[in-house]
Amino acid sequence: MIEKSPELIPALLFILLKKIQKLFSGASIDRNIKHQIVVYKKFKHLVEQNFFKHSTITAYADKLNITTHFLNSTVKAICNKTASDVIKERVILEAKQLLQFSDKTISEITELLNFKASSYLHDTSKKTRVFPRWNLEITNGFDFQLLKC
Numbered sequence: 001m002i003e004k005s006p007e008l009i010p011a012l013l014f015i016l017l018k019k020i021q022k023l024f025s026g027a028s029i030d031r032n033i034k035h036q037i038v039v040y041k042k043f044k045h046l047v048e049q050n051f052f053k054h055s056t057i058t059a060y061a062d063k064l065n066i067t068t069h070f071l072n073s074t075v076k077a078i079c080n081k082t083a084s085d086v087i088k089e090r091v092i093l094e095a096k097q098l099l100q101f102s103d104k105t106i107s108e109i110t111e112l113l114n115f116k117a118s119s120y121l122h123d124t125s126k127k128t129r130v131f132p133r134w135n136l137e138i139t140n141g142f143d144f145q146l147l148k149c
Helices: 008-050 057-064 068-079 083-101 106-112 118-128 133-137
Strands: none
Touching: 008 057, 008 068, 008 083, 057 068, 057 083, 068 083, 083 106
8 A cells, every 4th residue: 555645745746847858858959950950951942043143151041031140050951062062063073964965165154154264163173073164075086985973
């Protein structure tokens, strides 16, 4: 038989409250992760739509109605990259595709993608080993393999 003790009820109540607290703290973490994933997906969608126009994190944070710090920390938590890295990677991917599959010159691509200087794009094509299609045609039939990341 359980003895009636004045300390027993507060102790049991304390244990019950601790178990409830554990349940709710786990739920808030899940909600936070889900919120981060939603923000990240919206950010990626905006980058896909606007990488030609916007290159600053501030522009994307403003569109999402969040701070740049929150955007950066969210992107970092999801994909272990900064928001600016994600934007740069998308622009570089587009530059690679245009270099490889279009007849545009480096200067035209530089202007289209709002690069500061065509030398940056030229250096990028050297680093990624993706060269303009028209540049490959000048090589008199030498077969270059276009490498992608």
